[in-house]
Amino acid sequence: MSHFIGSVISSLNLVNGIVALLCTTLHLVQKRKSSVNYLIAFIYFLMAWMILYFQAFRSGTIYSFPYLIFSDVAVTFAIGPAFYLYIARITGSAVR
Numbered sequence: 001m002s003h004f005i006g007s008v009i010s011s012l013n014l015v016n017g018i019v020a021l022l023c024t025t026l027h028l029v030q031k032r033k034s035s036v037n038y039l040i041a042f043i044y045f046l047m048a049w050m051i052l053y054f055q056a057f058r059s060g061t062i063y064s065f066p067y068l069i070f071s072d073v074a075v076t077f078a079i080g081p082a083f084y085l086y087i088a089r090i091t092g093s094a095v096r
Contacts, residue, residue, distance in 0.1 A: 013055045020048030039086040046082060049075050 027033075027041035053072045056062040062069055 010055065010058065013051055013058075017048050017051035017055060020044050020051060024048060036086065036089050039082060039089060043079070043082050043086060046075050046079050050079075 021044075024041045024044040027037045027044065030037055050072060053062070053068070053075070056065075056068075
Protein backbone atom coordinates (compact mmCIF):
# COMPACT_ATOMS: atom_id res chain seq x y z
CA MET A 1 0.00 0.00 0.00
CA SER A 2 2.83 2.40 0.83
CA HIS A 3 4.45 1.85 -2.56
CA PHE A 4 1.15 2.67 -4.29
CA ILE A 5 0.80 5.94 -2.39
CA GLY A 6 4.40 6.85 -3.20
CA SER A 7 3.84 6.27 -6.89
CA VAL A 8 0.64 8.35 -6.84
CA ILE A 9 2.43 11.23 -5.13
CA SER A 10 5.29 10.93 -7.60
CA SER A 11 2.87 11.07 -10.51
CA LEU A 12 1.09 14.09 -9.03
CA ASN A 13 4.41 15.93 -8.69
CA LEU A 14 5.15 15.28 -12.34
CA VAL A 15 1.68 16.50 -13.35
CA ASN A 16 2.10 19.65 -11.21
CA GLY A 17 5.38 20.43 -12.93
CA ILE A 18 3.85 19.98 -16.35
CA VAL A 19 0.87 22.17 -15.44
CA ALA A 20 3.23 24.91 -14.23
CA LEU A 21 5.08 24.73 -17.56
CA LEU A 22 1.74 24.94 -19.36
CA CYS A 23 0.86 28.08 -17.36
CA THR A 24 4.24 29.53 -18.33
CA THR A 25 3.51 28.87 -21.98
CA LEU A 26 0.01 30.32 -21.76
CA HIS A 27 1.33 33.56 -20.29
CA LEU A 28 3.98 33.84 -22.98
CA VAL A 29 1.66 33.28 -25.94
CA GLN A 30 -1.01 35.67 -24.71
CA LYS A 31 -1.69 38.67 -26.91
CA ARG A 32 -1.04 42.17 -25.54
CA LYS A 33 1.63 41.03 -23.11
CA SER A 34 2.95 43.35 -20.45
CA SER A 35 5.87 43.04 -18.09
CA VAL A 36 3.50 41.48 -15.54
CA ASN A 37 2.88 38.57 -17.93
CA TYR A 38 6.61 38.01 -18.34
CA LEU A 39 7.18 38.14 -14.59
CA ILE A 40 4.41 35.70 -13.74
CA ALA A 41 5.58 33.39 -16.52
CA PHE A 42 9.08 33.53 -15.04
CA ILE A 43 7.70 32.69 -11.59
CA TYR A 44 5.71 29.75 -13.01
CA PHE A 45 8.85 28.56 -14.79
CA LEU A 46 10.89 28.72 -11.59
CA MET A 47 8.24 26.78 -9.69
CA ALA A 48 8.03 24.19 -12.47
CA TRP A 49 11.82 23.86 -12.39
CA MET A 50 11.77 23.21 -8.64
CA ILE A 51 8.95 20.67 -8.87
CA LEU A 52 10.55 18.79 -11.76
CA TYR A 53 13.99 19.01 -10.14
CA PHE A 54 12.75 17.39 -6.94
CA GLN A 55 10.88 14.79 -8.97
CA ALA A 56 14.08 13.96 -10.87
CA PHE A 57 16.03 13.89 -7.61
CA ARG A 58 13.52 11.60 -5.97
CA SER A 59 13.50 9.19 -8.90
CA GLY A 60 17.28 9.28 -9.35
CA THR A 61 17.08 10.69 -12.87
CA ILE A 62 19.06 13.76 -11.80
CA TYR A 63 22.24 11.66 -11.62
CA SER A 64 22.05 11.18 -15.39
CA PHE A 65 22.46 14.96 -15.72
CA PRO A 66 25.15 15.92 -13.20
CA TYR A 67 25.36 19.52 -14.38
CA LEU A 68 21.80 20.06 -13.09
CA ILE A 69 22.61 18.97 -9.55
CA PHE A 70 22.34 21.92 -7.14
CA SER A 71 20.59 24.09 -9.75
CA ASP A 72 17.73 24.29 -7.27
CA VAL A 73 19.84 26.62 -5.12
CA ALA A 74 19.99 29.28 -7.85
CA VAL A 75 16.28 28.91 -8.54
CA THR A 76 15.50 29.28 -4.84
CA PHE A 77 17.40 32.56 -4.71
CA ALA A 78 15.68 33.80 -7.89
CA ILE A 79 12.11 33.24 -6.67
CA GLY A 80 12.24 35.96 -4.00
CA PRO A 81 13.30 38.86 -6.25
CA ALA A 82 10.90 37.65 -8.96
CA PHE A 83 7.99 37.80 -6.51
CA TYR A 84 9.14 41.22 -5.31
CA LEU A 85 9.24 42.61 -8.84
CA TYR A 86 5.87 41.04 -9.66
CA ILE A 87 4.17 42.49 -6.57
CA ALA A 88 5.80 45.89 -7.14
CA ARG A 89 4.57 45.90 -10.73
CA ILE A 90 1.04 44.84 -9.76
CA THR A 91 0.69 47.43 -6.99
CA GLY A 92 2.38 50.17 -8.98
CA SER A 93 4.92 50.96 -6.29
CA ALA A 94 8.38 52.11 -7.33
CA VAL A 95 11.14 49.52 -7.33
CA ARG A 96 14.13 50.90 -5.47
